[in-house]
Amino acid sequence: MNADLTGKKAVITGSTAGVGFDIARTLALAGAAVVINGRRPAAVEAAVARLAAVAPGVSVQGVACDVGTAEGCARLLAEHPEADIFINNIGIYESRDFLDVQDEEWSRYFEVNVMSAVRLSRAYLPAMLKKYFGRIIFISSEWALNIPADMIPYGLSKAAVFHLAQSLSKRTSCTGVTANAVLLGPIRPTGEDSRGADGEACLTMEETLSAFSSEHHALASGFPHVATTDEVADTVLYLASAQASATTGALLHLDGAVGVARLRTN
Ligand SMILES: NC(=O)c1ccc[n+]([C@@H]2O[C@H](COP(=O)([O-])OP(=O)(O)OC[C@H]3O[C@@H](n4cnc5c(N)ncnc54)[C@H](OP(=O)(O)O)[C@@H]3O)[C@@H](O)[C@H]2O)c1
Numbered sequence: 473m474n475a476d477l478t479g480k481k482a483v484i485t486g487s488t489a490g491v492g493f494d495i496a497r498t499l500a501l502a503g504a505a506v507v508i509n510g511r512r513p514a515a516v517e518a519a520v521a522r523l524a525a526v527a528p529g530v531s532v533q534g535v536a537c538d539v540g541t542a543e544g545c546a547r548l549l550a551e552h553p554e555a556d557i558f559i560n561n562i563g564i565y566e567s568r569d570f571l572d573v574q575d576e577e578w579s580r581y582f583e584v585n586v587m588s589a590v591r592l593s594r595a596y597l598p599a600m601l602k603k604y605f606g607r608i609i610f611i612s613s614e615w616a617l618n619i620p621a622d623m624i625p626y627g628l629s630k631a632a633v634f635h636l637a638q639s640l641s642k643r644t645s646c647t648g649v650t651a652n653a654v655l656l657g658p659i660r661p662t663g664e665d666s667r668g669a670d671g672e673a674c675l676t677m678e679e680t681l682s683a684f685s686s687e688h689h690a691l692a693s694g695f696p697h698v699a700t701t702d703e704v705a706d707t708v709l710y711l712a713s714a715q716a717s718a719t720t721g722a723l724l725h726l727d728g729a730v731g732v733a734r735l736r737t738n
Contacts, residue, residue, distance in 0.1 A: 475713035478503035481531075482712065483548070483555040483596070485509045485539045485588060486562035488519035491611065491659060491701050495559055496532075497523055498705035499712060505531035507552050509562075511538045540564075540584030545591040554599040557607040557712045560589040560633070565613075565626040573625055585629035589636055597640075597649065606649035607712045610637045611704075614657045614727040634723055641721030650720035652711050654704065657727030662702040697728035 482499045486492045488510035500506045500523055508519050516534035523532045535551050538544035539562055564584050568577075593608050600606025612634040619627030637653035644651055707724055710716055 473710065473713070473715060475502050475709050475715065477557070477709075477712060480556040480712075481505045481507070481552075481554070482557035482559065483507040483509070483552055483592070484559040484561055485548075485592070487559075488512070488515040488534075490661075491656070491704050492559070492561040493519060493523075494662060494701035494705040495561060495708045497526060498702070498709050499557065499559075500527035500530045500532060502709055502713075503530065504557065504712070506533070507548075507555070508532065508534040509537065509539060509548060510534075511536060511544075539588040539592065540580065542587075542591065545588060545595070548592070549595050553595070555596045556600065556603070556605060557609070558593060558596045559609045559611070559708060559712075560592065561611045562588050563611060563613070563626075563630065563633075565615075565623065567620075567622045568625070569622055570624050578625055581625040581629045582632070585626070586632045586636070589633055593636070593640060593651075597644070600649045601644070601647050604648035606644070606647075607716075608637070608640060608644075608649065608651040609708055609711050610634065610651075610653040611708075612637070612653045612655045612723070614655050614725065616655065637723070638721045644720070648717070650711070650716065652716075652719060652722045652724065654707055654711070654724045654726060656699070656704060657725075658698050659701055659704060659726075660698050662700040699726045699728065 477499055482504045484492050484496045487496045487508045496506045496508055508516055510516050513536040516536040520532050520534040535548050537547040539548060589610055610633045613630040615623055615627045616630035616634055634653040637651045640651035704726055707726060
């Protein structure tokens with residue numbers, strides 16, 4: 473598939489590192505002008521420079537702000553009031569017992585993981601509707617469907633995110649705008665040494681167990697395959713492309729065998 477995003481502008485939250493950075497790089501290499509985001513100005517500046525070096529000739533800009541606040545979203549929107557492609561990638565997660573999480577932390581999970589998605593998609597949607605083109609993509613998690621006992625705030629907030637994608641797809645039906653969610657299982661950074669001959673990142677059971685703490689996440693013992701950040705980025709590229717005009721309201725699972733494990737346990 474040749475996904476050409478020339479002439480499109482993509483805003484990716486939480487994108488100076490990790491999954492967000494690889495999404496930004498992949499969209500930039502497909503020709504999109506990209507806007508990188510993170511809270512730390514130095515990290516944003518460094519990420520913009522890295523990206524500009526790998527995607528010369530493409531517009532790469534950055535905004536340092538906390539999109540987990542209304543003020544931070546307003547700051548991003550003041551600099552970039554319109555986008556053709558909005559990737560709500562930001563997500564905070566932590567292993568904590570339900571009994572230890574107080575109201576303030578619950579609010580923070582919902583402000584960062586949910587309200588950033590609500591505020592920014594609500595702001596970007598009107599211009600997308602006018603142009604009869606828009607792509608809103610939410611990065612959710614497999615843990616939203618099968619919430620680990622020690623990640624309840626995370627799982628609930630990520631469930632809200634995929635429900636937002638599905639409900640927005642109804643709101644935008646037949647408008648040229650699509651809204652989708654990608655549900656990630658554990659992800660590991662792309663790296664030459666993490667790739668098998670056929671490009672897959674296959675972990676040994678020992679690697680999987682030590683990386684993803686099977687003590688806390690019993691389902692981790694069912695992962696024969698863990699996706700790389702590149703694979704996530706390529707999935708997002710498909711959803712962002714013109715070719716994906718009929719894919720809306722979808723939950724795309726990049727979860728190796730987690731879904732299989734979920735079927736087994738439900
Ligand atoms: N990694 C996984 O295995 C995995 C699995 C399932 C789902 N996911 C989901 O995938 C998404 C990306 O995960 P990741 O592991 O790549 O994330 P990550 O490494 O924690 O993301 C870090 C990026 O987010 C920025 N950031 C953090 N808080 C921010 C805020 N409030 N406002 C703006 N930027 C902020 C960081 O910059 P600053 O520190 O400078 O702010 C940095 O650019 C998340 O939604 C996560 O829930 C990840």
